Amino acid sequence: MAVYGIDLGTTYSCIAYVDDVGRPTVLRNLEGTDTTPSVVFFESPDNVVVGATAKDSAVLEPDLVVSRIKRDMGQEVPRVRHDRPYTPEEISAFILRKLADDARTATGETVEDVVVTVPAYFGAAERDATRKAGHIAGLNVIDILSEPIAAAITYGVLNPDEDHTILVYDLGGGTFDTTVIRLQDGDIEVVCTDGDHELGGADWDDRLVEHLAERFQAEHPGAGDPLLDKQSEQQLRRDAEELKKTLSTRTQHVVRVVHDGRVATVEVTREGLIDLTRDLLDRTIEITRRTIDTAAAKGVRSYDHLVLVGGSTKMPAVAETLQKEFSLVPRLQDPDLAVAKGAALYAFEETYRRLLVAGRREQAEDMAARAGLSPDQQERIAGRTIKTVASRAFGIVVTDKETRRRGVAHLVHANDPLPAAVTQDFYTIDDNQTGVDIEVMEQAGAVESESPEDNGLIAEGVLTIPPGKPAGLPIEVTFALDASGLLQVTARERETGEELELRIQIGGMSEEDVAESRAALSRVQVS
Numbered sequence: 441m442a443v444y445g446i447d448l449g450t451t452y453s454c455i456a457y458v459d460d461v462g463r464p465t466v467l468r469n470l471e472g473t474d475t476t477p478s479v480v481f482f483e484s485p486d487n488v489v490v491g492a493t494a495k496d497s498a499v500l501e502p503d504l505v506v507s508r509i510k511r512d513m514g515q516e517v518p519r520v521r522h523d524r525p526y527t528p529e530e531i532s533a534f535i536l537r538k539l540a541d542d543a544r545t546a547t548g549e550t551v552e553d554v555v556v557t558v559p560a561y562f563g564a565a566e567r568d569a570t571r572k573a574g575h576i577a578g579l580n581v582i583d584i585l586s587e588p589i590a591a592a593i594t595y596g597v598l599n600p601d602e603d604h605t606i607l608v609y610d611l612g613g614g615t616f617d618t619t620v621i622r623l624q625d626g627d628i629e630v631v632c633t634d635g636d637h638e639l640g641g642a643d644w645d646d647r648l649v650e651h652l653a654e655r656f657q658a659e660h661p662g663a664g665d666p667l668l669d670k671q672s673e674q675q676l677r678r679d680a681e682e683l684k685k686t687l688s689t690r691t692q693h694v695v696r697v698v699h700d701g702r703v704a705t706v707e708v709t710r711e712g713l714i715d716l717t718r719d720l721l722d723r724t725i726e727i728t729r730r731t732i733d734t735a736a737a738k739g740v741r742s743y744d745h746l747v748l749v750g751g752s753t754k755m756p757a758v759a760e761t762l763q764k765e766f767s768l769v770p771r772l773q774d775p776d777l778a779v780a781k782g783a784a785l786y787a788f789e790e791t792y793r794r795l796l797v798a799g800r801r802e803q804a805e806d807m808a809a810r811a812g813l814s815p816d817q818q819e820r821i822a823g824r825t826i827k828t829v830a831s832r833a834f835g836i837v838v839t840d841k842e843t844r845r846r847g848v849a850h851l852v853h854a855n856d857p858l859p860a861a862v863t864q865d866f867y868t869i870d871d872n873q874t875g876v877d878i879e880v881m882e883q884a885g886a887v888e889s890e891s892p893e894d895n896g897l898i899a900e901g902v903l904t905i906p907p908g909k910p911a912g913l914p915i916e917v918t919f920a921l922d923a924s925g926l927l928q929v930t931a932r933e934r935e936t937g938e939e940l941e942l943r944i945q946i947g948g949m950s951e952e953d954v955a956e957s958r959a960a961l962s963r964v965q966v967s
Contacts, residue, residue: 442457442547442549442551442553443457443458443553443554443555443582443784443787443788443790443791444456444457444540444543444551444553444554444555444783444784444787445457445464445554445555445557445585445590445780445781445782445783445784445785445786445787446536446539446554446555446556446557446780446783447557447587447590447777447779447780447783448478448510448532448535448536448556448557448558448570448573449475449478449510449612449613449614450478450508450510450511450612450613450614450615450640450642451477451478451507451508451612451613451614451640451641451642451751452475452476452477452478452613452751452776453475453476453478453535453539454466454467454474454475454476454539454776454777454780455467455539455540455542455543455551455554455780456777456780456781456783456784457543457547457784457787457788458784458785458787458788458811459811460810460811460812461811461812462811462812462813462817464594464780464781464782464784464785465781465784466777466780466781467542467543467546467547468542468546469491469538469539469542470542470545471491471492473492474776474777475776475777476490476491476492476535476538476539476542477490477491477492477494477495477507478507478508478509478510478535478613479491479494479495479498479505479506479507480494480505480506480507480509480531480534480535481493481494481497481498481501481504481505482504482505482506482521482522482526483497483504484522485522485524485964486963486964486965487964487965487967488534488964488965488966488967489966489967490534490535490537490538490966490967491538495507495678498674498677498678499671499674499675499678500671502670502671502673502674503670504521504522505674506519506521506526506531508613508614508642509528509531509532509535510532510614510615511614511615511637511638512528513528513529513532513562513565513566513569513570513573514528514562514563514564514565514566514567514568514569514898514947514948515528515565515948516948519531527948527949527957528569528573529569529572529573529576529949529954529957530573530576530957530961532569532570532573533573533574533576533577533957533961534577534961534964534966536554536556536573536574536577536579537577537578537966538966538967539551540554540577540578540579541966551579552579552580553579553580553582553787553791554574554579554580554581554582554787555581555582555583555584555585555783555784555786555787555790556570556571556573556574556581556584556585556783557584557585557586557587557590557779557780557782557783558570558584558585558586558587558925559586559587559610559612559615559616559617559635559637560586560587560588560589560610560617560619560630560633560635560831561615561616561617561633561634561635561636561637561831561832562586562615562637562831562925563831563832563882563883563896563898563925564834564882564898564921564925564926564927564946565882565898565899565946565947566637567584567924567925567926568926568927568946568947569947569948569949570584571584571926572947572949572954575954575958576954576957576958576961577958578958578962582787582790582791583786583787583790583924584924584925584926585782585783585786585924586619586630586633586828586831586925587610587612587617587749587779588608588610588617588619588621588630588633588749589619589621589628589630589782589786589826589828590778590779590780590781590782590783590786591608591610591747591749591773591778591779591782592606592608592621592623592628592747592782593628593782593785593786594773594774594778594779594781594782594785595623595745595747595773595778596623596626596628602623603622603623603624603625604622604623604744604745605620605621605622605623605740605742605743605744606620606621606623606743606744606745606746606747607619607620607621607728607731607732607743607745607746607747607768608620608621608747608749609724609728609746609747609748609749609753609758609762609770610635610749610750610753611640611641611724611748611749611750611752611753611758612640612641612749612750612751612752613640613641613642613750613751613752614637614638614640614641614642615635615636615637615638615639615640616635616636616637616639616640616723616724616727616750617633617634617635617636617637617727618633618634618635618724618727618728618731619632619633619634619731620632620633620731620732620734620735620740620743622740626820626823626824627824627825627826627827628824628825628826628827629826629827630827630828630829631735631738631740631829631855632731632734632735632738632829632855633731633829633831633855634727634730634731634734634854634886635727635831636723636727639720639723639724640750640752641684641750641751641752643717643720644684644713644717644720644752644755645677645680645681645684646680647716647717647720648680648683648684648708648713648716649667649673649676649677649680650667651706651708651716652676652679652680652695652697652706652708653665653666653667653676653697655697655704655706656697656699656702656704656706659704660699660700660702660704663699663700663701663702664699664700666697666699666700669699669700672698672699672700675698676697679695679697683695683708684713684755685754687708687709687710687713687755688754688755688756690710691709691710691711692707692708692709692710693707693708694706694707694708695707695708710756710757713755713757714757721757721758721761724758725761725762725765727886728762728765728766729765729766730886732766734855738855743768745768745771746762746766746768746769746770746771747770747771747773748762748770748771748772748773748775749773749775749778749779750775750779751775751776753770753772753775754772754775758770759772786826788807788811789821789824791807792804792807792808792818792821792822793821793822795807796822805818808821826923827857827858828857828858828923828925829854829855829856829857829858830852830853830854830855830856830858830860830921830925831854831925832854832882832883833850833852833853833854833882833883833888834850834851834852834880834881834882834883834919834921834927835848835849835850835851835852835880835881835895835919836848836849836851836866836878836879836880836881836917836929837849837877837879837881837892838866839869841869841911846892847890847891847892848881848889848890848891848892848895849864849866849890850883850888850890851864851917851919852919852921853888854883854888858921858922858923858925859920859921859922859923860919860920860921861918861919861920861921862918862919863916863917863918864916864917865914865915865916865917865934866914866915866917867911867912867913867914867915868905868909868911868912868913868915869911870911871909871910871911872907872908872909872910873905873909873911873913874904874905874907875902875903875904875905876902876903876905876915876931877900877901877902878900878901878902878903878917878929878931879897879899879900880897880898880899880900880927880929880946881895881896881897881898882895882896882898883895883896884896898927898946898947899929899946899947901931903915903931903932903933905933906933909935913933913935914933914934914935915931915932915933915934916931916932916933916934917929917930917931918930918931926946927946928946929946
């Protein structure tokens with residue numbers, strides 16, 4: 441009964457499982473690499489290509505390629521290819537299909553049960569969209585796991601007999617977050633988290649792209665802007681990413697920028713890259729400092745380790761700046777693969793525990809035996825607990841009866857322990873109201889705010905009210921946020937005791953839409 445962990449990244453993704461000696465192992469793709477570019481090339485309506493070949497195709501056919509789709513998760517922003525609109529969930533499903541298919545080739549087993557990771561700072565809509573992407577791909581998503589928790593699991597396995605308080609600094613290709621985690625007796629407790637899901641290594645790439653284009657124009661002012669030509673732009677993006685990686689090991693590098701039959705030779709130094717992107721790194725430092733302050737308010741004032749996760753933490757400036765700002769020695773924790781490995785361990789352990797709870801001890805013991813786990817290891821897995829927190833505040837829009845001013849009443853607050861179930865009464869403001877609009881809002885800024893403009897609408901619905909009711913009718917609203925950060929909202933009119941219950945759909949795709957997409961896209965060839 442193999443279960444898998446998937447790191448679904450903005451720029452690169454990978455899949456792992458627990459092998460027959462109990463080790464988390466990343467499975468290489470058909471191209472022979474541990475990670476797969478999160479790029480989709482719509483070669484035809486019936487055939488899509490995912491990975492390195494798709495990334496190469498972006499230079500020649502940029503209009504048929506989609507990348508960085510993770511940043512659109514939870515939003516209704518379809519991409520049209522071959523006259524068909526594809527949702528972010530559907531595009532992500534193609535990436536998941538590629539990972540699962542390649543893993544099947546590597547192991548000889550069909551991939552079914554998976555845990556998919558998301559940034560700690562992902563909200564309810566993004567998490568729900570990730571779960572739906574897995575279902576569209578034909579996978580059984582047994583859980584959605586925050587990336588820093590996955591990294592902490594990997595860290596804990598490497599240091600099983602030590603208790604630690606760690607600060608996880610996770611700078612991936614498209615997202616950033618920091619999380620304070622306690623590891624004690626094998627248990628994992630998230631103290632607090634913060635981040636920005638639109639800040640990552642891709643932004644460093646963008647700065648280099650702009651710099652290379654500017655240097656080209658300065659040398660060839662009559663040639664036009666290479667960023668206005670899609671093929672030139674895509675080539676610049678590839679060059680910028682390679683340049684960034686090269687400058688992690690070398691102090692300078694030369695790039696040839698080709699556009700409109702002209703060539704410019706541009707030299708970029710490591711210090712030059714730091715100057716170009718200083719404000720981006722400063723934003724991560726600001727968020728990290730905010731996280732440390734939040735943890736201090738919860739009683740955490742010292743750290744055993746600062747763990748770096750995410751491929752972008754390989755940039756030397758990251759570790760140097762963190763050590764200077766916080767007097768902590770950063771340690772790279774298998775930055776590209778730690779999240780997938782931790783997800784695989786979590787998937788294995790969660791499946792093992794569920795088998796025990798379901799009374800299927802023989803199956804659980806067989807599963808553990810095939811992974812070579814000792815009785816002590818089995819006991820530790822069975823007893824492990826993971827406690828996490830809400831990444832953001834969630835609430836509903838309320839209207840003041842006198843001023844008619846709209847504001848957001850938050851029921852769940854950022855860094856509240858999960859799972860959380862909060863019920864609160866609200867009241868109608870007009871006589872003979874026939875319904876109540878329920879608008880579910882999620883904190884959009886760095887801090888909680890009552891202003892609707894500082895929150896994002898993630899779901900809405902209408903609750904019908906029986907006729908003839910006066911103002912002041914109580915409406916009971918319940919927010920239930922589970923340990924994975926998935927949200928369910930119910931609202932009902934309490935006075936009559938009638939079961940007027942509203943279940944609000946989070947995200948753009950309904951479960952019916954997901955089922956239809958799963959059936960339709962199963963006929964598309966993914967390679």
